[in-house]
Amino acid sequence: MSATASPSSRTAPVDPAPAIPDPASPALAVEGLACQRGERLLFEGLGFALAPGQLLLLTGPNGSGKSSLLRVLAGLNAPAAGRIAWRGRPIAEDPAAHRQRLRFLTHLDGVKPALTVTENLAFWAALTGAPAARAGTALEAFGLERIADLPARFLSAGQRRRLALSRLTLAPAALWLLDEPSTSLDAEGVERLLAAIAAHRAQGGIAVVATHDRLALQPSDELRLAERGAAS
Numbered sequence: 018m019s020a021t022a023s024p025s026s027r028t029a030p031v032d033p034a035p036a037i038p039d040p041a042s043p044a045l046a047v048e049g050l051a052c053q054r055g056e057r058l059l060f061e062g063l064g065f066a067l068a069p070g071q072l073l074l075l076t077g078p079n080g081s082g083k084s085s086l087l088r089v090l091a092g093l094n095a096p097a098a099g100r101i102a103w104r105g106r107p108i109a110e111d112p113a114a115h116r117q118r119l120r121f122l123t124h125l126d127g128v129k130p131a132l133t134v135t136e137n138l139a140f141w142a143a144l145t146g147a148p149a150a151r152a153g154t155a156l157e158a159f160g161l162e163r164i165a166d167l168p169a170r171f172l173s174a175g176q177r178r179r180l181a182l183s184r185l186t187l188a189p190a191a192l193w194l195l196d197e198p199s200t201s202l203d204a205e206g207v208e209r210l211l212a213a214i215a216a217h218r219a220q221g222g223i224a225v226v227a228t229h230d231r232l233a234l235q236p237s238d239e240l241r242l243a244e245r246g247a248a249s
């Protein structure tokens with residue numbers, strides 16, 4: 018199965034959801050998707066499909082709707098039209114299962130300032146059901162060992178971003194939705210981010226990454242949202 022984010026696929030009509038999951042379907046399939054925020058239609062007729070190991074790069078100018086699309090893919094906002102399916106089954110049918118399979122990195126780091134770096138990771142590990150020992154591995158993945166005992170309120174912006182990213186590596190998840198993951202990272206932090214994404218894909222994980230940076234992501238496909246209206 019290959020990613021198809023071609024303009025033609027974005028204008029496909031919305032089919033009724035299949036009653037039985039189709040094992041031949043791509044893992045993540047999006048058809049005829051539209052998103053409205055307030056009075057403004059950000060995009061419509063958007064479609065793509067991603068198989069295990071694939072990454073969709075999401076680009077477009079400020080305000081074009083990248084974060085909004087990620088929120089819709091995460092199931093946090095309902096689309097104005099269209100269908101999002103995981104292995105042939107609409108995600109809206111089982112929101113809890115969708116939450117379980119995804120990690121959503123937003124502009125907000127979600128870091129608890131009163132807890133140390135290690136305590137933040139232990140807290141997240143407990144939330145995700147990951148073994149507590151994974152916290153140490155996650156620390157190493159983003160080079161946080163030296164600040165492990167520092168309360169998160171003292172972290173620099175890049176350190177806080179590294180901590181938020183390290184959460185991704187605590188437990189495998191099928192789908193990563195990453196909104197500007199390289200914000201505030203130095204070159205070494207970017208290398209660690211790329212390594213984490215590569216490892217995720219090597220394990221069959223799917224990623225949708227919104228970014229303004231020219232990251233060496235080797236995407237399977239790119240979807241560029243236009244400043245106004247539909248995707249280009």
Ligand SMILES: Nc1ncnc2c1ncn2[C@@H]1O[C@H](COP(=O)(O)OP(=O)(O)OP(=O)(O)O)[C@@H](O)[C@H]1O
Nearest residue numbers: 054055056059077078079080081082083084085086
């Ligand atoms: N809750 C909301 N209500 C109304 N409009 C909103 C809401 N959230 C976002 N918008 C609008 O939707 C549009 C798209 O915002 P979004 O954050 O998705 O863009 P983006 O492509 O991620 O931008 P950036 O590159 O700046 O991060 C913007 O015009 C924004 O003002």
